[in-house]
Each structure stands twice: as C-alpha cells, then as structure tokens.
Amino acid sequence: MTNLNNTNDTSSSHPSAESTWEVGVRRTTKDGRLLALSPEPVMTGARAVDVNSWIRRKTDGWLDLQGGNLLFGAEFALMFLSLGVLSTGILGFGLMFALGPDSLGSWDWESPLIMLIGNLLISLPWGLYMHFLGNKAVKETPPVRFNVQRRQVAIPRWTEGKEFKLPFWTDNAAGIAYIVIAFTIAAVLYTPIGLENNPVEYVQRVRNYLLTALVIEVLVVGTYLFFGLRLKKKLDPKLVYEIYPWEKLVAYIETRQDIGPGLMATHTVLTLAIPKPDDTESALAAASINVGHETAGLAQWECIRQFMENGPKACPDPKEDETLAHYKAKCRQARKDLSLLPWLGKKVGDWFFQRYLAHIITERRIKPLALKSLPEELKAWSAPLPKEQWAKPTEALQNLNQQLARAYERGLKFTQMGPVSEWQAGREEKQQQKRGKGRFRA
Numbered sequence: 001m002t003n004l005n006n007t008n009d010t011s012s013s014h015p016s017a018e019s020t021w022e023v024g025v026r027r028t029t030k031d032g033r034l035l036a037l038s039p040e041p042v043m044t045g046a047r048a049v050d051v052n053s054w055i056r057r058k059t060d061g062w063l064d065l066q067g068g069n070l071l072f073g074a075e076f077a078l079m080f081l082s083l084g085v086l087s088t089g090i091l092g093f094g095l096m097f098a099l100g101p102d103s104l105g106s107w108d109w110e111s112p113l114i115m116l117i118g119n120l121l122i123s124l125p126w127g128l129y130m131h132f133l134g135n136k137a138v139k140e141t142p143p144v145r146f147n148v149q150r151r152q153v154a155i156p157r158w159t160e161g162k163e164f165k166l167p168f169w170t171d172n173a174a175g176i177a178y179i180v181i182a183f184t185i186a187a188v189l190y191t192p193i194g195l196e197n198n199p200v201e202y203v204q205r206v207r208n209y210l211l212t213a214l215v216i217e218v219l220v221v222g223t224y225l226f227f228g229l230r231l232k233k234k235l236d237p238k239l240v241y242e243i244y245p246w247e248k249l250v251a252y253i254e255t256r257q258d259i260g261p262g263l264m265a266t267h268t269v270l271t272l273a274i275p276k277p278d279d280t281e282s283a284l285a286a287a288s289i290n291v292g293h294e295t296a297g298l299a300q301w302e303c304i305r306q307f308m309e310n311g312p313k314a315c316p317d318p319k320e321d322e323t324l325a326h327y328k329a330k331c332r333q334a335r336k337d338l339s340l341l342p343w344l345g346k347k348v349g350d351w352f353f354q355r356y357l358a359h360i361i362t363e364r365r366i367k368p369l370a371l372k373s374l375p376e377e378l379k380a381w382s383a384p385l386p387k388e389q390w391a392k393p394t395e396a397l398q399n400l401n402q403q404l405a406r407a408y409e410r411g412l413k414f415t416q417m418g419p420v421s422e423w424q425a426g427r428e429e430k431q432q433q434k435r436g437k438g439r440f441r442a
Helices: 070-099 110-140 171-194 200-235 294-310 324-337 340-352 355-372 376-381 395-409 420-441
Strands: 005-007 026-028 032-038 055-058 062-065 144-147 152-158 239-245 250-260 263-276 279-290
Touching (some): 055 355, 070 110, 070 355, 110 355, 144 294, 152 263, 152 279, 152 376, 171 200, 239 279, 239 376, 250 294, 340 355
Antiparallel strands (some): 005 279, 032 250, 055 062, 062 144, 152 239, 250 263
C-alpha cells in the first residue's frame, strides 16, 4: 500500500527555509536534484490535476491528502472468503459426489467437513488478518490537512519513543500459538468422525480433554493479548499534529536516483515540511508524496495551492473510484457496453474479489475509520470559522502572483525562470533601462 511517508525522526533534514532557500531555486543533492516551491507558495502556471489520487477528502474548510490503494487491500482480504467457498464447493463436495453414495445410499460427508474446517482455521483467519492489517495501515498513515479559512497546514508526526513490543510475543510465538489453537479446534471437530468405531464414552472423554485444553489455550493467549495490547496502546508513540502557517511551509519536488546491482530507478517525491524552530535544516514534521515525475509533482502541488489560494472550487474533487455508487454505475455501464460472455467474465471476477463488499469496506475506511483516529485537537482546529475571521493572503504574495501571471502570459515557464529574487531583479533592471531610454530620447 502506498502512503504518505510521515517523517518525525529528529535526524531527518530538509533544505533550509532561510534566505538562501526561495521559490524557483534548483539544488543538486547527494542523491539527485530538487526544485523549491515554498515558502511563498506562488503560482507555478501548472494545471491542477490530482494525478495520483492523493486528495482523499475535501470540504469548504479543509482538504486532506492521504495515499494508499484502500480498495485493493479490501479486495485482497475478501479474496480469502471466495477461496474458502470455492475449495469447499469444488474440492469438498466435488470429491463427495465423485465417490457417490455407499451401498446403503448414504453420502460420505467427511471431505466437505474437512474442507470447511480447514477454511475456518486457515482461510478465515488469514482474511481477517489482512482486513485488520488494512485498518491498521489507515490509522497509522494519517492525512495531511490544509485549512483554507485559517491558511494553515497540519502535518502529522508521532511523538518520540520506540514502539512498545509485547514481551515474549514474536512472530514465531504468534505462529506457534495459532497452530496450537487451530490444531486443537480441528481435533475437537474431527474427533467424532475419526473415532466413530470407538465406544461413545471414550469418544466423549477425548472430546472433553480436548475442549478443556482449548479453553485453557484461549484463556491464556486471550488474557495475555488483552492486557498486552492495552499496555501497548498506552506506551506506544502518540499521534500529534503540528500546525504551521501556509505561506511559511517548506515544499519542494525532489528527484532521486537509486542505483542497485544492475538496476537504476528514479523516484520523484513532493515533500512538505515544517522546520524546527531551533534548527531550520531539520524537520519537525514532514510528509513525502510519491508523484513519479516533476511535471506530475507540479500538478499535485497546484491542487494544494489552488485550494489554499482560490478556494475549494478551484481544486479537483476526490476521485470516486473507490465509492460504492461509482462501482454500481460502472457495472450498469458494463452491462450496456459488453456482450454476454465478457460481461459474465467480469461478474465472475467481481464475485471472486467480492468487489461490492470491498467498496463498502473502503468507504468505511475513508470516512469514519480514518477520521475517528484523528486527535480531538485537529477536529477542533478544522471547525469552520465565521467569514469575517478568515485569514487573508499577504500583500507580498498577491503582488508576486500578479507578476508571475503576466510572465506566464508572455510564455515564460516556472521551471525555467530560476529563483524568484533573480527574476524580480532582472525585471526591475529591464524596467529601469526602459525608463532610462525614455529620458534619453526626451
């Protein structure tokens, strides 16, 4: 799952927001190059396009950026449900019908029962594990929020400290506990079949022993996890949001080249950072958005800038690809456009990945689940303000945007103009030369 990479390491650094750092500056870094976009978030002339679907929620007061293919995660988890149904139906009942009834006309239900138990102990737990893993990912990758009325940005970070690890609870320990409990459940369910030729009292006694063992195992593991997870929730680093003025936010597009054995990959990210008050070279909170290319990064940045400078209507709406309404409309359109055989193939794929239910789960993750985990302070900060209390852009930023708008009309491009101060100095020098020529002719 692709997400906003929130950085809160004290050693993390970003280009300084001092006088040497200004809009339009290009710098060569250790791993690549970067283009400065802010402080002073001026218009770039690029078209505002949410290329990689980072806009997750938008209201009249605030905008959320949050990545991740939530729909794919839901479909992958629900795939285990389909696999369980198919294996029970095809392998379990298929084998039963293949063998046929015995001489007394009775069917052998052993194979369907074994497949059902196997899916309850394997497919179902794995599906639930992937589902809760997706929920956990949504909670641990909170959005970056932009408040147009306050002209402020809220970037998430985690308080300092290490993640609390449950004592004695490793991946191996969890796997062993799962195997032991699953084996005990299987033994309890299979005992009447496996011991059908034994006395009833003996079978019942074995089941009682197994049930007792199962209860003890569940009580031990359940009690340990109950108190351990409560302790983990108390001691784990906490989510906090840093609030910062929009016009002072440090933003840049960085293109990096990662070289490995026989492979060179290029990555381009749009980084938003709040500098530390006592160390402008380090970030107090930061988020990096994978954009793929500098042009796409400018388009993504313009989505943010247009929202903050010109309001919600100037910014693209969140894409509806992951909504249930969009899925229903897409299905109706497919029924009109496709012939019978391709349409049936699509329906089989929809059923296998349980796409209807996946869209319901995804909508729940986007709205109530993701918002529920946010701090109360952020919710209060996001509350709408009376219009007379709305913050206004600075006069310097407005004048700079007006100058840039005229430059773009003449065919100039933001990526080729260089630092704003040099561009302004050259512009003033040309104006003085024009005024000087005018006096000479006079």
